[in-house]
Amino acid sequence: MINYFKGYLDEGWKTKDEIVYFLNHVCGLDIGERALRQYFADINKSYGDGKVEYFIAHSNLGYLMTTDPKLIMDSLEDYAKRSFTMLKMYYRGKKNLSERNQIALTNEESTMYEILSKMEA
Numbered sequence: 001m002i003n004y005f006k007g008y009l010d011e012g013w014k015t016k017d018e019i020v021y022f023l024n025h026v027c028g029l030d031i032g033e034r035a036l037r038q039y040f041a042d043i044n045k046s047y048g049d050g051k052v053e054y055f056i057a058h059s060n061l062g063y064l065m066t067t068d069p070k071l072i073m074d075s076l077e078d079y080a081k082r083s084f085t086m087l088k089m090y091y092r093g094k095k096n097l098s099e100r101n102q103i104a105l106t107n108e109e110s111t112m113y114e115i116l117s118k119m120e121a
Contacts (some may be wrong), residue, residue, distance in 0.1 A: 002043060002062050004022075006065075008022060009064060012066070013064050014062045014063055015062040015063075016033055016037075019036060019063060019064070020033060020118060053065065054067060055071075055072045057074065059074055059075065059078070084116065091112055092117070094113075095109075095110075100111070
């Protein structure tokens with residue numbers, strides 16, 4: 001499927017809706033958003049393994065197939081930011097659940113909650 005993206009996704013940022021429309025209506029492939037995100041994750045893993053030359057970067061502009069180290073790093077930093085946000089939500093939710101239902105948090109969970117609560121989102 002990566003061959004469909006050469007000359008399309010490497011020419012400028014495209015939203016996921018544009019990409020899904022392109023794949024479904026222009027290429028004749030029945031691909032949904034979830035499958036597309038998984039495919040992009042697979043491509044990026046292959047990039048990391050040295051099997052493909054392009055990385056699928058993401059931003060608020062959409063997706064772009066690139067070899068630009070700055071765009072790749074920006075995309076990776078966004079993943080890190082999202083992961084911290086999700087971890088904070090997890091530990092905050094677990095702490096609230098423990099307070100409401102008298103479930104004890106482990107020392108590690110309490111420590112992680114405190115560390116993440118002090119971090120900026």
